[in-house]
Amino acid sequence: MNKILKIVNLKKNFGAITASNDINFCLETGEIHALIGPNGAGKSTLIKQIMGEIKQDSGEIILNGINISNFKTEDRIHLGFARSFQITDVILDFTIFQNVLLAKIGKEKTFYNFYSSLDSIEFSFEEIKSILIKIDLWDKKETAASLLSHGERRQLEIGIALALDPKLILLDEPMAGLSLDKIEKMKVIFNQIKNDVPILLIEHNMDVVFSIADRISVLVNGKIIASGSSSEIKSNLDVRKAYLGTA
Amino acid sequence: MISEKNISYISLISIFFIAIFSEYFNEPYLITLLSRIIIFSIAAIGLNLVLGFGNLISFGHAAFFGLGGYVSGILAIHAFNSELLISWPFLFNGSNNSLIIWLFTIFFCSLLALLVGVFSLRTSGVYFIMITLAFAQMLYYFAISWPSYGGEDGFSIYVRSTFFGINTMKGINFFFICFFWLLIILFITSKIVNSPFGLALRATRFNLTRVRSVGINPFRIQLLAFVLSGAITGIAGSLYVDLNRFVSPSLLSWQMSGEFIVFILIGGLGRIYGPLIGAAFFVAFEQFFGSYTEHWQIFLGIIIISTVLFAKGGIIGFMLKYQKNE
Numbered sequence: 001m002n003k004i005l006k007i008v009n010l011k012k013n014f015g016a017i018t019a020s021n022d023i024n025f026c027l028e029t030g031e032i033h034a035l036i037g038p039n040g041a042g043k044s045t046l047i048k049q050i051m052g053e054i055k056q057d058s059g060e061i062i063l064n065g066i067n068i069s070n071f072k073t074e075d076r077i078h079l080g081f082a083r084s085f086q087i088t089d090v091i092l093d094f095t096i097f098q099n100v101l102l103a104k105i106g107k108e109k110t111f112y113n114f115y116s117s118l119d120s121i122e123f124s125f126e127e128i129k130s131i132l133i134k135i136d137l138w139d140k141k142e143t144a145a146s147l148l149s150h151g152e153r154r155q156l157e158i159g160i161a162l163a164l165d166p167k168l169i170l171l172d173e174p175m176a177g178l179s180l181d182k183i184e185k186m187k188v189i190f191n192q193i194k195n196d197v198p199i200l201l202i203e204h205n206m207d208v209v210f211s212i213a214d215r216i217s218v219l220v221n222g223k224i225i226a227s228g229s230s231s232e233i234k235s236n237l238d239v240r241k242a243y244l245g246t247a
Numbered sequence: 248m249i250s251e252k253n254i255s256y257i258s259l260i261s262i263f264f265i266a267i268f269s270e271y272f273n274e275p276y277l278i279t280l281l282s283r284i285i286i287f288s289i290a291a292i293g294l295n296l297v298l299g300f301g302n303l304i305s306f307g308h309a310a311f312f313g314l315g316g317y318v319s320g321i322l323a324i325h326a327f328n329s330e331l332l333i334s335w336p337f338l339f340n341g342s343n344n345s346l347i348i349w350l351f352t353i354f355f356c357s358l359l360a361l362l363v364g365v366f367s368l369r370t371s372g373v374y375f376i377m378i379t380l381a382f383a384q385m386l387y388y389f390a391i392s393w394p395s396y397g398g399e400d401g402f403s404i405y406v407r408s409t410f411f412g413i414n415t416m417k418g419i420n421f422f423f424i425c426f427f428w429l430l431i432i433l434f435i436t437s438k439i440v441n442s443p444f445g446l447a448l449r450a451t452r453f454n455l456t457r458v459r460s461v462g463i464n465p466f467r468i469q470l471l472a473f474v475l476s477g478a479i480t481g482i483a484g485s486l487y488v489d490l491n492r493f494v495s496p497s498l499l500s501w502q503m504s505g506e507f508i509v510f511i512l513i514g515g516l517g518r519i520y521g522p523l524i525g526a527a528f529f530v531a532f533e534q535f536f537g538s539y540t541e542h543w544q545i546f547l548g549i550i551i552i553s554t555v556l557f558a559k560g561g562i563i564g565f566m567l568k569y570q571k572n573e
Contacts, residue, residue, distance in 0.1 A: 078462070091453045102450050105443045106461030111468060114444035114475075121443060164461060 002029045010059035019045040021222035034201045034209045037219035052076045080167030092146035103163035135159040151182035170200045255520035270419040278418040284530045285425040286486045291510040291522030293479030299517035302452035307379030310386050311477040313499030315352045315484025320494035323404045345410040352485040353478045360477025364470045387499040401495025515561030
């Protein structure tokens with residue numbers, strides 16, 4: 001297993017409150033790694049530090065061997081961080097295909113090309129087709145995004161994120177507001193894309209977490225108290241006491 | 248079966264053949280009229296690139312039309328009078344060669360569009376409308392107060408510029424030059440609109456955050472579109488001056504900018520051939536009703552209002568919709 005993202009001894013204090021207390025954690029290729037923890041455990045603070053929106057007091061964040069601890073958010077996005085809430089809107093007047101194509105054009109930096117026809121640019125069709133098949137929207141590729149359901153728009157967002165060819169995807173409560181069958185569909189999609197891009201998942205729905213996460217890290221009071229597979233976490237006494245509420 | 252493509256081709260072909268017949272039946276006035284339609288539609292096609300596809304409501308495109316006109320006129324009049332235009336670092340007498348005139352026009356209009364774009368694209372909505380208008384008005388008042396080139400009265404250029412030895416003073420020959428330009432401009436714009444750049448431009452129209460988040464800088468996309476648009480409208484200005492052999496500040500007036508917008512609205516916003524249909528309709532309407540009453544614009548107003556209220560896709564949109572309902 002290759003470590004895509006590594007977090008080493010990360011610390012962050014807000015005055016007297018310790019939001020991140022010596023966090024060590026990694027995201028490996030091919031996995032869905034869920035980060036869970038009760039409200040106020042410091043999940044958002046951790047994500048913001050990973051994205052570079054707030055700066056850690058000490059510790060390091062390493063992406064593919066590069067120390068990015070002092071990189072700005074834009075630079076991190078450039079290096080391949082894709083985050084779900086930053087992509088929560090799609091262009092409603094474009095079709096699904098065009099939405100993904102636009103992302104591809106941005107990624108390949110072909111947006112100053114005003115002489116090639118959209119149908120003829122080499123990268124587009126096959127790559128976009130494979131993305132749309134992964135997110136299960138290939139049949140609807142010519143449908144305008146404005147006609148999609150909430151769940152389908154979320155699928156499309158993930159497609160757009162994939163078109164940007166990210167190194168990792170941060171999904172912040174991707175299942176919020178989705179119906180049960182849509183959640184099942186999303187699970188299938190996540191299981192498929194994790195082989196291309198590892199996913200760091202923050203999710204409150206424990207059924208989802210336990211069914212799709214390869215590893216789970218539990219954050220309580222700014223500290224990771226346990227890390228392991230679903231069954232390990234389920235049976236971990238500390239976790240039960242601190243988080244699930246039943247000892 | 249009427250499709251947008253068919254409407255477009257039919258209109259192109261009919262303009263061409265009406266011109267041929269007019270020549271055959273010796274109706275030079277009609278040929279001039281057709282040349283005017285074509286020139287106006289080139290100007291509006293330029294505007295449509297930013298207005299129709301990028302949703303940038305420029306109310307100052309007369310600036311490019313007029314600048315194209317003045318650049319051409321000044322080059323031509325100096326060549327005609329053998330007067331020095333530039334004495335340093337080299338001597339330059341102006342030119343009456345179309346190719347040189349067009350090159351200068353494209354250069355200066357792109358430069359102006361770059362300048363106007365850099366400032367005005369930092370704003371949006373009503374502010375964008377006002378700032379583009381302000382730039383055009385600045386040029387208008389500058390032209391009025393510039394006595395060397397006729398000030399308020401403008402100036403005549405007596406002969407049309409030359410193009411590969413063709414007798415451009417003959418109406419039909421000049422019409423062919425304009426028609427050729429129209430084909431080139433239509434080809435270029437349809438190419439642009441269907442390119443990756445065109446998709447990015449169309450995206451800026453809806454959602455700037457989205458565009459930024461996929462790593463595209465919307466400002467640069469819009470600026471490039473604005474420059475292309477200004478250059479196209481400038482070419483139209485150059486042709487217009489050649490057609491009338493007369494340059495005047497009215498080329499730069501805000502009414503001119505307004506008419507370009509009207510052509511686009513009547514023909515069909517965001518459709519490549521929309522401005523052509525709109526300009527043809529406008530000029531024909533002006534001729535027809537203008538011969539009955541000088542208040543023909545009242546009727547035009549009614550048409551514009553009904554277009555906005557009942558036929559948002561302009562004439563092309565209306566025809567396509569009407570057919571669907573049948």
